Amino acid sequence: MNQPNFIIAGNWKMNGSTQSVATLLDALGSIDTRGCEVIVFPPSVYIQQAVLALSDGPILVGAQNAHAKLSGAHTGEISAPMLADVGCTYVLAGHSERRLEAGETNSAVSIKCAAVQTAELTPILCVGEQLHEREAGNAGQVVSGQLQAVLDFIGPVAMCKILIAYEPVWAIGTGAVAKPEEIATMHSFVRQWLIDQAGKGAAYVKLLYGGSVNKDNAALILEQEHVAGALVGGASLDIESFSAIINAARELGNAL
Ligand code: PGA
Numbered sequence: 001m002n003q004p005n006f007i008i009a010g011n012w013k014m015n016g017s018t019q020s021v022a023t024l025l026d027a028l029g030s031i032d033t034r035g036c037e038v039i040v041f042p043p044s045v046y047i048q049q050a051v052l053a054l055s056d057g058p059i060l061v062g063a064q065n066a067h068a069k070l071s072g073a074h075t076g077e078i079s080a081p082m083l084a085d086v087g088c089t090y091v092l093a094g095h096s097e098r099r100l101e102a103g104e105t106n107s108a109v110s111i112k113c114a115a116v117q118t119a120e121l122t123p124i125l126c127v128g129e130q131l132h133e134r135e136a137g138n139a140g141q142v143v144s145g146q147l148q149a150v151l152d153f154i155g156p157v158a159m160c161k162i163l164i165a166y167e168p169v170w171a172i173g174t175g176a177v178a179k180p181e182e183i184a185t186m187h188s189f190v191r192q193w194l195i196d197q198a199g200k201g202a203a204y205v206k207l208l209y210g211g212s213v214n215k216d217n218a219a220l221i222l223e224q225e226h227v228a229g230a231l232v233g234g235a236s237l238d239i240e241s242f243s244a245i246i247n248a249a250r251e252l253g254n255a256l
Contacts, residue, residue, distance in 0.1 A: 005035055005036050005037050005249075005253050006036050006037070006222055006228060006229045006230075006249035006250075006252065006253050007036075007037045007038075007039065007163070007206060007208060007228060007229030007230075008036055008037070008038050008039075008229055008230055008232065008242075008245055008246050008249050009038075009039045009040075009041065009062070009090070009124065009165075009208065009229065009230070009231045009232065009236075010038070010039070010040045010041065010232050010236025010237075010242055011041045011064060011092065011095070011210075011231055011232065011233050011236060012040065012041060012042050012043060012046075012064075012236060012237060013043075013064070013097070013233060014043055015043070015237055016042065016043060016046060016237075018046070018049070021042060021046045021049055021050065022049070022053070024237070024239060025049070025050055025053035025054060026053070027239040027243075028040065028053075028054065028057075028059055028239065028242075029053060029054060029056075029057055029059075031239075031243045031246065032250075033057075033058050033059060033246055033250070034058075034250065035249075035250045035253045035254055036246055036249045036250045036253060037058075037060070037229075038058070038059045038060070038246060039059070039060045039061070039062045039089070039090050040054075040059060040060075040061055040062070040236065041061075041062045041063065041064045041090075041092060042061065042064075043064070044063060044064070044065075044078055047061060047063060047083070047086055047087070047088060048086050048087070051086060051087035051088075055087075060089045060090065061087060061088055061089065062088050062089060062090030062091060062092065062124070063078070063083045063088045063090075063091045063092070064091075064092050064095070065078070065091070065092065065093075065095075065098060066078060066079060066080040066083055066091045066093075066112060066115060066116055066119075066121075067079050067080070067112075067115070068108060068111040068112045068114075068115050069115065070115060070118060070119070079115070079119070080115045080116045080118065080119035080121055081118075081119045083119065083121060084119045084120060084121050088121060089121060089122065090121060090122045090123070090124055090163070091112075091116045091121050091122070091123055091124070092123075092124050092126060092165075092231075093109050093112045093113050093116060093123040093124065093125050093126065094106075094109035094112070094113075094125055094126045094127065094146065094150075095126045095167075096126060096128055096130075096167060096169045096172060097172075100169075106145065106146055106149035106150075107149060107153075109125070109146070109149065109150065110149045110150045110152070110153035110154065111153065113125060113150050113153070113154055113158075113162060114153060114154050114158070117154065117158055117161065117162075122161065122162065122163060123162045123163070124162070124163040124164070124165050124208070124231070125146075125147075125150055125162050125163070125164050125165070126164075126165045126167050126210070126231070127142075127143045127146040127147060127164060127165070127166055127167070127190075128142075128143065128146075128166055128167040128168045128169050128171075128172075128210075128211070129142040129143060129168060129169065130142075130169045130170065131169065131170035134168065134170065139168070139186065140186075140189050143166065143186065143189070143190065144189075144193050147164070147190070147193060147194070147197075148197070150162075151197055151198055156197070156198040156199050156201070156202075157201075159194070159198045159202065159205075160198055160199070160201035160202050160204070160205055162205065163205070163206045163207075163208060164190060164194075164205060164206070164207050164208070165207075165208040165209070165210045165231040166183075166186050166187060166190060166207060166208070166209055166210070167209070167210035167211045167231060168182075168186075168211050169211075170211075171210075171211025171212050172210065172211045172212070172233065173212070173233060173234060174211075174212060175212050176211075176212060177211060177212040177213065177214075177217050177221070178209070178211060180220055180221065180223075180224055183209050183221060183224045183227065184224040184225055184226070184227075187207050187209070187224060187225065187226035187227055188225060188226055190207055190226070191203070191205075191207065191226045206228040206229065207226050207227060207228055208227070208228060208229040208230055208231045209221050209224070209227050209229075209230055209231070210230060210231030210232070210233070212234075213230045213231070213232045213233075213235060213245065214234075214235045214241060214245070215235065215240075215241045215244035215245055215248070218230060218244070218245040218248040218249070219248040219251070219252060222248060222249055222252050223252060229249070230245065230249075232245060
């Protein structure tokens with residue numbers, strides 16, 4: 001049976017230099033990604049370097065952030081049309097580090113998703129609860145609140161065209177990966193919520209998991225129902241780890 005490919009996205013965050021990025025891009029250019037869609041998210045100053053280095057291959061380049069406005073007097077910001085202009089295809093929206101460090105609210109994230117779609121790019125909407133919210137039994141409520149805000153702003157048709165990454169905040173950069181059953185439960189919750197709220201088209205929205213994904217746990221995570229890929233932070237900076245994650249996805253994809 002012909003199954004859709006897994007998506008493996010590498011979020012480099014605020015790491016790298018011209019030299020280290022060149023080394024990583026060079027290594028990425030020679031790995032076999034067949035049967036898997038790979039996207040890397042370099043810091044914005046290295047996006048063009050990445051687009052240029054990867055232009056002959058299948059790996060796509062995305063941006064870690066975009067401003068909610070399309071142009072204008074916003075010193076220090078980068079717009080979605082600019083990211084499209086330099087060759088990006090995806091933009092992360094609402095990553096927890098931006099929600100927590102830059103104070104991005106659900107409303108700001110929603111406007112950003114709309115701006116990204118206006119520029120004909122695909123948002124990867126990041127959602128996820130903090131530890132105290134999970135411990136209080138509110139994980140589902142937090143995640144559905146984050147989704148609801150975006151749905152209310154962009155509408156059901158546009159909602160079915162985004163990707164969603166479930167990233168429990170307590171699992172990001174901590175090594176404390178969510179248990180397979182926690183991942184499966186939240187992914188089915190998100191799937192059902194989307195179908196109920198946005199209609200049948202939402203059955204095809206790709207749901208990724210993120211939070212301490214590494215070469216040892218990738219296969220188990222990707223095997224969970226409704227998990228269509230992974231958003232990888234730390235392990236995406238190490239070519240040996242990142243290519244092992246890609247290989248796990250390729251093998252599972254082939255095995256389906
Ligand atoms: P991590 O980051 O893999 O380092 O936990 C994931 C993310 O922030 O997207």
